[in-house]
Amino acid sequence: MSSIIYLAVLFAAKVADNALSTTKTIMVQRSRWILAGFAVILSDFIYFGITKRVVSAESELAMLVVAIAGGVGCSLACFVNEKLSKDRTYVNVIMSDDLDEMKRLRDFLAQYHITNVATDSYTLNWNTKTITITAYPETKAESRLINKFIEESDTKFKRVIQPA
Incomplete structure (x- = not known):
């Protein structure tokens, strides 16, 4: 029973270690x-x-538990970062030779209240x-809507995406 508790403590410590390391980055x-x-x-x-305890334990199982916990800690930090970070906004410049499809895109963006500017071009x-x-x-949801529109269209678009 004490070895299970020992491995659980090692696991939790390594999750915290990798979460902090990823947070540092x-x-x-x-x-x-x-x-x-x-x-x-x-x-x-x-x-x-952790290193001191794993080396002194001379246990393959302890090394495996610590390795798995490292991946869990990294994933956990990335997940928390994704949930807590602000949505990134990008400027999308979208072009096509198909005027009617571009008008349809403009109307689609207006329908979903996505700010846009349409300019004449050739x-x-x-x-x-x-x-x-x-x-x-x-x-991100608005960006996904634009992606979906473009993917579902048979028209070829030229799209340039830049950070705002």
């Missing part, structure tokens, strides 16, 4: 260096304690007038 990317520093301190402290050969739409989705 996320904080560095967001330029939150002080929080990243604290995450490194805690992660290293936990890591060295096809590559300069003979046919069309429109170019710049869309500003504010949520």
Whole structure:
């Protein structure tokens, strides 16, 4: 029974270690260096304690439990980050030679209240007038709606996506 508790404690410690390590990476990317520093301190402290116990235990099972917990901790931190982070917004510049389909896209965006600007443009050969739409989705759900429209259309679109 004590070995099960020992393995459970090792598992929980390694989940915390990898969650902190992944959080450190996320904080560095967001330029939150002080929080990243604290995450490194805690992660290293936990890591060295785990390493000491696993090496002294000389147990393949302990190593396996710690390895699995490392993956769980990383996944957990990524999941929490995804749920807590703000939606990223992207500017979508969408073009097509099919004027009618572009009008349908413009109406679709208006129907879902996705901010957009339609501007006159021409096809590559300069003979046919069309429109170019710049869309500003504010949520991931709005971005998925644009993706779905484009995927379900038989028309070929040129789409350039840039961070807002």
